Every structure is written in structure tokens, then in C-alpha cells.
Amino acid sequence: MSPSIATRHRISDLNDAFRRAGPGASGQWVMTRGVADLGPDFTLLAMRAVREFDGFTGDNDPYGEHDFGSFNVGGQHLFWKIDYYDPTMTYGSEDPAVSALTCRVLTIMLASEY
Incomplete structure (x- = not known):
């Protein structure tokens, strides 16, 4: 059974709060070796982009839970x-x-690591 609309909104709110708070909040942030290998400056830019992400659409967020994003940083x-x-x-x-x-x-x- 799929979650109700109210449940999806609650999950979305929790995901947004977690993501915007950044590492060390109410969970864990991890990155793949490919991201880490691009260096600390790159990883900081990537983390900032995740925290500021607001490009949710029906295509990339079909369930409205704000649990996925796609973006570009440093090429x-x-x-x-x-x-x-x-x-x-x-x-x-x-x-x-x-x-x-x-x-x-x-x-x-990295998208290439997916």
C-alpha cells in the first residue's frame, strides 16, 4: 500500500529539514569514492548544492518525498x-x-557511479 498524501508530505518535510541542516544532523551524509577523489573543495561545493537544492519536479520526485536530486557542480x-x-x-x-x-x-x- 502506498503512503497517504499526508505521510508523503511529512516525509518530504523531514527530508528537507535533514538535507538543509547538513552533515551531523539527524542522520548521516556519505559520499562515494568518486566524489571524495575530486578533493575537499569540490566536496564542500557538492554538499552546499545538496543543501540548497530545490529543483523538485514530477519527473525527479514522483512520490513527492524529496528524497532524490540531480545537479551539476564543477563540470x-x-x-x-x-x-x-x-x-x-x-x-x-x-x-x-x-x-x-x-x-x-x-x-x-557522481552520476557515472550510479
Whole structure:
């Protein structure tokens, strides 16, 4: 069964707050080796772009959860994606709309690594 519209809005609000707060908030941010290899200046620019991302459309956000983005930094095409785990990071979250049941993990990757 797909989540209700209210649940999707709650997930979207939680994802936006997590993403805008940046690393060290209520979850983890990680990046692939390809992103890290481009150096600390590049990674800071990529992280800033993720925090400021607002290009959600029906094409890249069909469920309205704001859990994925595609952007360009320094001539590189990147993706970011939020995944939902249980608080122990052992299993998937029972309910991503409930903060106490969810640890969010945002991954930044080169599009070529997808």
C-alpha cells in the first residue's frame, strides 16, 4: 500500500529539514569514492548544492518525498539520494514519516557511479 498524501508530505518535510541542516544532523551524509577523489573543495561545493537544492519536479520526485536530486557542480553531474534505516542501521525504517523510527542516510555520488 502506498503512503497517504499526508505521510508523503511529512516525509518530504523531514527530508528537507535533514538535507538543509547538513552533515551531523539527524542522520548521516556519505559520499562515494568518486566524489571524495575530486578533493575537499569540490566536496564542500557538492554538499552546499545538496543543501540548497530545490529543483523538485514530477519527473525527479514522483512520490513527492524529496528524497532524490540531480545537479551539476564543477563540470560534474551528480546525484544525491536519501535512504531510510531503522535507528540501529540494521534494517530499513519501519516508517520514514516517524523520526524516532528512522535514521536518514544521504549519499552524494557522481552520476557515472550510479
